[in-house]
Amino acid sequence: MPRLFTALEIPRDAALSLSLLRGGLPGARWVDVENYHLTLRFIGDIEGHVADEIANALDRVRRPSFQLTLSGVGAFGQKKPHAVWAGVAASPDLQALQGEIERICQRLGLPADPRKFTPHVTLARLKNASPHDVAAYLSARGNFAATPFRVGRFVLMSSRESVGGGPYVIEEAWPLLRAEPGRSANLAASASEASRIVQ
DSSP states (O other), X not given: OOEEEEEEEOOHHHHHHHHTTOSSOTTEEEOOGGGOEEEEEEEEEOOHHHHHHHHHHHTTOOOBOEEEOEEEEEXXXXXXXXXXXXXXXXXXXXXXXXXXXXXXXXXTTOOOOSSOOOOEEEEEEESSOOHHXXXXXXXXXXXXXXXXXXXXXXXXXXXXXXXXXXXXXXXEEEEOBOOOTTSOHHHHOOHXXXXXXXX
């Protein structure tokens, strides 16, 4: 059974900026550039009918598209670091989208995610990396920032158990609404835009 999660894709230019952060850290397994993504909600291994229910509920999300900027770097696991990541500049639109997906998942019976949502793109998974090396890596790259990009959709991705994460497959995608001058975002989505995109 594949593991499911909702995510944002990282466009080519931003992924290229992230790829320049690769290297210089012993014990790091770097994520392939084509597998960069920003997880919105980890769903996990679930039965097919539950996956269908979640997909049907996500059809009703009506959020505007928005700008996002990747900025800063960090690590998970202070005393025993297990991943390094690129962060995201504060974005109320991102928080609102993630919050709505979280509420949908809980309404359908999935347990609440115990971890606070920390938007990030995983750059590498670490094995036996020294905290000193990780601190040096982060301080050398602390001023990282990529060119802002527009988020036009969110996706349901699947992954199979593998070393280093990936390959990830987009199972379904939902467009975000394009705001037009002088019109509210809710009116901006045409029927075709709002329909589900099946990969």
